[in-house]
Each structure stands twice: as C-alpha cells, then as structure tokens.
Amino acid sequence: MNPNRSTRALLGNLAVGLGLLLIALLLLRLHLGERWWPAAPLAPQWWMAVAALAIYAVACFALWWCTRQRDDDGGDSKEPPILVAWSSQTGFAQQLAQRTAAHLRAAGHKIRLRAIDQVDAALLGNSHQALFIAATTGEGDPPDHALAFLSRVMPQPLKLPQLRYAVLALGDKTYEHYCAFGHQLDEWLRTHGAQPLFDTVEVDNADADALRHWQQLLGQLGGEAANATDWSAPAYQSWLLRGREVLNPGSIGGKVFHLQLQPADGKLPTWQAGDIAEIGPRQSADAVLQWLQANRFDAATVLADGRTLGDVLAHSYLPDSADSRDANALAASLKPLPHREYSIASMPGEGSLQLMLRRQLRPDGTPGLASGWLCDYTQIGDSIDLRLRSNSNFHPPGNDAPLILIGNGTGIAGLRAHLRARIDAGARRNWLLFGERNAAHDFHFGEELQQWQREGEIERLDSVFSRDDGQFHYVQDALAAHGELLRQWLDAGATILVCGSLQGMAPAVDKVIIDTIGEDAHQALRIAGRYRRDVY
Incomplete structure (x- = not known):
C-alpha cells in the first residue's frame, strides 16, 4: 500500500471520528434537556469512564508505535543509508521490502525505506546502494503508484555511476511479460551508469526458493546479513559424501576442494547444467x-x-x-544455521553430484561455517543435508548454437557442467575463457579440459593466469584481445555464459562486451537470453 494512501486513510478515519464525537455532544445536550434523563453519573462512574478511555488511548498508541513503518535510519556523510524501494499493487512487494529492510538492519546496516513514487532524482544521486522490489501487474504493467516514478524520474538524463543496485522482480509466468517492470527498472539503471550488485532475481508467484536466493545474495552487502536465519527453511534430502580431494595443492590461494556426493537412498535425481545445490551446514x-x-x-x-x-x-x-x-x-x-549455495559441477549421467568450493577462513584462521563443514569436519560416508534448486536464469540455450563460457576461480564448476552437457548432446562449438592465479597449481580440471580440446569437444580454450608471465593478466584481457572473434561467434548465434566473481571479473567482462559490440547489441543479447550470468 502507498504511504500517501495510508495518510489519506488516517485523515479520513480522524474526520469520521470527529463527526461521531460532534453527534454525541449534540445528543448529550438533547438528553440533558429532557425530563426522562435519569440523573448525572456518580463520581466513581465518571472516573471509571475516564480510566477506560485513557487505557484505550494508550493501547492504540502502543499498537501504532509497535507496527509503525520505520522509513529512515540516520546515516553519515561518508556512507548514506541503503535505499530499499518498493512498487506494489497488492502489498506483497511492500512486505518483502520491509522484510529486506529488517534483515539488513539486524545485520548492522542503515536503511532508507521508500515507496517508489517517493524516490526522486536527488535521492538516487545521493545513494550509494539501492535495492528495488518491483511487482508487475496485468500484461507487464507497473503498479499504479509507480507511474509517478516513470513519468517524473525515468525521463531525466541522470548519471548514476556511484550507485550499486539490485532488483527483486515479482511476477507470474502465466503472463507473457513476466517480471516486465523489474526488468525495465534494471535496464534503466544500467543505461544511466548504475552498476548491479548482482543480477536481477525473478520471483514467480512468491516462490520460496527465489526469495531464499535473494536473502542469500543480501549477504554480499556485508555485515551479519550472510549469517541470518533463512526466511523459509529448505526441505533437505540426505546425501552421502563419497569423495573429496584438494584440487590446488601448493597454491598461494585458499584450498579448493572437489566433492562427490550421492543420495542416501541411492536414487540419483535429475538436474540441468546451471542448477544449484543448497547445503545445510552443521x-x-x-x-x-x-x-x-x-x-x-x-x-x-x-x-x-x-x-x-x-x-x-x-x-x-x-x-x-x-x-x-x-x-x-x-x-x-x-x-538455525542458514543454507549455503554452490554451483553443481557435474551432470546426472556421471553418477554423482559434484561440487567445487574454496575453503573460507575466518579472521582467527578457523574454517568458515559451510566450507569448514564440507571440507574439514565431515568424513567420507557422512550424511550431508542437500537440496537441488533450479536456476533457470543460467540454464543452457535450447539449441546447439555456439557457446562462449567465461569464468574465474571456482566459477569453473558451473561452466564444467555446461561443457559436460554440451559434449553429451554433441554440441562442439564451445569456447572457454578461464582465469586463475598459477597454471601449475590452479588450473582446475585442467587435464580434463585440455583432453576435451584435443578431442574437439572444446573448439577454443583460453586459460589466463594472473601470477604467471603470460600474454594476458586477467580473463577479461583475453576476451578484449579477441574482440573480432567475439563478434564472429555472436554473429553466428552464440550465447555467453559468465560464472565466477561478481567483484572484478564480471563487471570487467561486461564492459569488454559493451565496448566490443555496443550498448544496443549488448542489451539485445540480454533480452534474447543470450547473455546469462551466475556471479557471486
């Protein structure tokens, strides 16, 4: 509900109350002038009435105080509060915005909560981080109260390079223009120079999986957000740890582990390349x-x-x-401990669900919550709480057109699953660009990838290692150097998949693509589903 409408409703209720009070006073005068009016109330009865009225007033005030919407927290000149803006037709997006704000407040962040019609150019220009919870109504229309933002703010030639944002897009897949307003916001923000914190999260009919994913991504904002209890707990299945090995012995970076798991009941489910394993740590x-x-x-x-x-x-x-x-x-x-999400590195036909993760260390040197559980504390044969989550935004294209796969670090996990699926389907036009620290220690799945290249399953393999004296420093450098080849592959109908670090690699790759093919072609790729990312 729009706060402006809430104010009007409050004023209306006050007006009705004053009218009723006036009528009561008139009736009282009438009663006092009639002989049948028995007598004035006794003094104790007057005091009881006054006390009841006072108790009622205090109760109403207490209820308002406890349920009032906290719009703003005090910020400082260095870092303004995080803007949480919502557009809602039925009230659900507002509820999610309030829940998001409460979640971040509990993690120690300052928050500025606004309906989108209360967001103007100055507020956007003064914000460094913004979260938009955007509902779509009818056939791709924005909520009614969002029209003010569309007419007053969006036509302005704003420059928002300081703004990092994210969009939670609510919709219904039974309609043709699914989550249209959320995507419209995303495109408008990108066009005006704002940088995404992470890719737009689509929510189909209040899907709990997508909302849990949104909560997981909020952890990237820092503070204690990553450690908050899940809004809705996943329904885990029991899996067994069947294998675990360190992939990068001797690396200067954190240890990377390769895990193999199988269901406790022996019935391996199906999943697609790009899907996610939600792990319940202990x-x-x-x-x-x-x-x-x-x-x-x-x-x-x-x-x-x-x-x-x-x-x-x-x-x-x-x-x-x-x-x-x-x-x-x-x-x-x-x-309860919150879940953690990992890209699946294998396909069902390989007989196990494979994960690849880097063990995280706390400041005191102890292993992180989930990575410590998986890499240090479990033993082969132990039970692991795991749930599969479909990740449709990172599923493979539905044809054998060329595929460009770009990633760094443990992002190779999700890309390996895509390559395995392509090989199984007989699609051989695959170009992999992968970056890490050192070839001697950090070329994850290197022997397998090179074998696939020798066998013609990977047409082109560009591996870049930042700590070696190679031609290129980072994976985005290799992509930029092969700009003409990138255009040729895209002209042939290629889809781009990016998996790995949100900080550094993903925005740098995005810039290279824009510089190579232009803003319009870049946007056309995204709209057509030919540019997909799973970054974290």
Missing part, C-alpha cells in the same frame, strides 16, 4: 561437545519433537551461554 562435533560440556547438558536428551539436543545444536548457532536449564526451552531459543 557445527563440528567438537564444537557441539565443548558447548555441551561447558553448559552441563546431555547431547542425548530427547526433546518434545523427538530430536536430540545434540542434533538441534549441530544445526544451530551456538549461544554464548544457556539462559535456561530446560532443554526444550533452550532448543526453542536457538537460531
């Missing part, structure tokens, strides 16, 4: 045991829901101390 057994001993609880205590206390602690953040000696009360107060 605390290490040692960490849980130390907490139990320090707080004098028994891991085997059976809770009211049938789970053991030790199992619940393993799936939760461990509190500093126990506020209650009651195990059920303790379990109810625990905050």
Whole structure:
C-alpha cells in the first residue's frame, strides 16, 4: 500500500471520528434537556469512564508505535543509508521490502525505506546502494503508484555511476511479460551508469526458493546479513559424501576442494547444467561437545519433537551461554544455521553430484561455517543435508548454437557442467575463457579440459593466469584481445555464459562486451537470453 494512501486513510478515519464525537455532544445536550434523563453519573462512574478511555488511548498508541513503518535510519556523510524501494499493487512487494529492510538492519546496516513514487532524482544521486522490489501487474504493467516514478524520474538524463543496485522482480509466468517492470527498472539503471550488485532475481508467484536466493545474495552487502536465519527453511534430502580431494595443492590461494556426493537412498535425481545445490551446514562435533560440556547438558536428551539436543545444536548457532536449564526451552531459543549455495559441477549421467568450493577462513584462521563443514569436519560416508534448486536464469540455450563460457576461480564448476552437457548432446562449438592465479597449481580440471580440446569437444580454450608471465593478466584481457572473434561467434548465434566473481571479473567482462559490440547489441543479447550470468 502507498504511504500517501495510508495518510489519506488516517485523515479520513480522524474526520469520521470527529463527526461521531460532534453527534454525541449534540445528543448529550438533547438528553440533558429532557425530563426522562435519569440523573448525572456518580463520581466513581465518571472516573471509571475516564480510566477506560485513557487505557484505550494508550493501547492504540502502543499498537501504532509497535507496527509503525520505520522509513529512515540516520546515516553519515561518508556512507548514506541503503535505499530499499518498493512498487506494489497488492502489498506483497511492500512486505518483502520491509522484510529486506529488517534483515539488513539486524545485520548492522542503515536503511532508507521508500515507496517508489517517493524516490526522486536527488535521492538516487545521493545513494550509494539501492535495492528495488518491483511487482508487475496485468500484461507487464507497473503498479499504479509507480507511474509517478516513470513519468517524473525515468525521463531525466541522470548519471548514476556511484550507485550499486539490485532488483527483486515479482511476477507470474502465466503472463507473457513476466517480471516486465523489474526488468525495465534494471535496464534503466544500467543505461544511466548504475552498476548491479548482482543480477536481477525473478520471483514467480512468491516462490520460496527465489526469495531464499535473494536473502542469500543480501549477504554480499556485508555485515551479519550472510549469517541470518533463512526466511523459509529448505526441505533437505540426505546425501552421502563419497569423495573429496584438494584440487590446488601448493597454491598461494585458499584450498579448493572437489566433492562427490550421492543420495542416501541411492536414487540419483535429475538436474540441468546451471542448477544449484543448497547445503545445510552443521557445527563440528567438537564444537557441539565443548558447548555441551561447558553448559552441563546431555547431547542425548530427547526433546518434545523427538530430536536430540545434540542434533538441534549441530544445526544451530551456538549461544554464548544457556539462559535456561530446560532443554526444550533452550532448543526453542536457538537460531538455525542458514543454507549455503554452490554451483553443481557435474551432470546426472556421471553418477554423482559434484561440487567445487574454496575453503573460507575466518579472521582467527578457523574454517568458515559451510566450507569448514564440507571440507574439514565431515568424513567420507557422512550424511550431508542437500537440496537441488533450479536456476533457470543460467540454464543452457535450447539449441546447439555456439557457446562462449567465461569464468574465474571456482566459477569453473558451473561452466564444467555446461561443457559436460554440451559434449553429451554433441554440441562442439564451445569456447572457454578461464582465469586463475598459477597454471601449475590452479588450473582446475585442467587435464580434463585440455583432453576435451584435443578431442574437439572444446573448439577454443583460453586459460589466463594472473601470477604467471603470460600474454594476458586477467580473463577479461583475453576476451578484449579477441574482440573480432567475439563478434564472429555472436554473429553466428552464440550465447555467453559468465560464472565466477561478481567483484572484478564480471563487471570487467561486461564492459569488454559493451565496448566490443555496443550498448544496443549488448542489451539485445540480454533480452534474447543470450547473455546469462551466475556471479557471486
């Protein structure tokens, strides 16, 4: 609901209340002038009435205070609050904006919450980060209150190079122009120089998977957003760890691990290249045991829901101390661990689900939450909580047209799945550009990729290593040097897939593509679905 409409509704309700009060006063005068009016109320009755009225007024004020919308947090001159703007026809986008704002506030960020019709050119120009939650109505139309933004702000020749933004686009796939207003916002912001924090997230009919993905991406804004509890918990299946190896021994970078998993029930599901594995991490057994001993609880205590206390602690953040000696009360107060997302590096025909991830380290040198669980604390044969999530924005094109795959670091995981799928389908016009640190230690899947090239499955392979004395420093440098070849492949109908680092590689590749083929052709590729990214 538009805040302007809320204000009008409040004024209307006040006017009605004043009118009723005036009528009551007139009726009171009438009653006082009639002989049948029995008598004035007794003094105690007057005081009871006044007390009841006061209690009612205080209750109304308390309800308003608790449910009021917090629009602005105080910022500072160096970093203004994050702008969270929403456009809503039914109120759902507003709810998501408020939830997003609360999520980021809890993570320590300052927030400025606005309906989109309250956003003007000056506000955009003074913002450094902005999140837009944009609903689409009817056949691709914006919500009614967004028309003011379209008519007043979007026609202006703004320059927004300082603005980094993201769009959560709400829609319904049964309509032809799915999430149209969200994409219109995205295109307009890009055209005026704003840089995306990450690619637009589409939400079909309040899809919980997409909203969980949006929450995961909010973690890229820093603070404690990455550690917040999932808005809706995934329904995990049990998988077993069947293999794990370090891919880059001797590397100056963090260790990269290659994992192989299979379902506990032995029935391997299907997935497409580009899909995501959502992992439910756990605390290490040692960490849980130390907490139990320090707080004098028994891991085997059976809770009211049938789970053991030790199992619940393993799936939760461990509190500093126990506020209650009651195990059920303790379990109810625990905050569940959030999921983590990883690109799938294999296809079902290979017999296992393969992941590739870099082990993250905290400032104190201990392994990160999910990467530590997968790379350090689990043993071969252990159970892993995993759920498959379709990632339609990064699925392969539906034909055998040429494919250009660009990535760096662990982004090769998602690209490898695409190459495997192409090889299985007999599509051989594949061009891979991959960047890492050193060829001797960081050429992930290098032998396999070179074999595929020798066998003609990869037409062109450009590997770039930033710490070696090669011709190119980064993968975007190699792409820029082969601009004419890029144009030829695109003229032949090629699709571009980019997977890897959002900071550095992805925007640099985007700039090379624009410089090579122009803004209009770049936009046409995106609209046609021939330029897809999975960056993080």
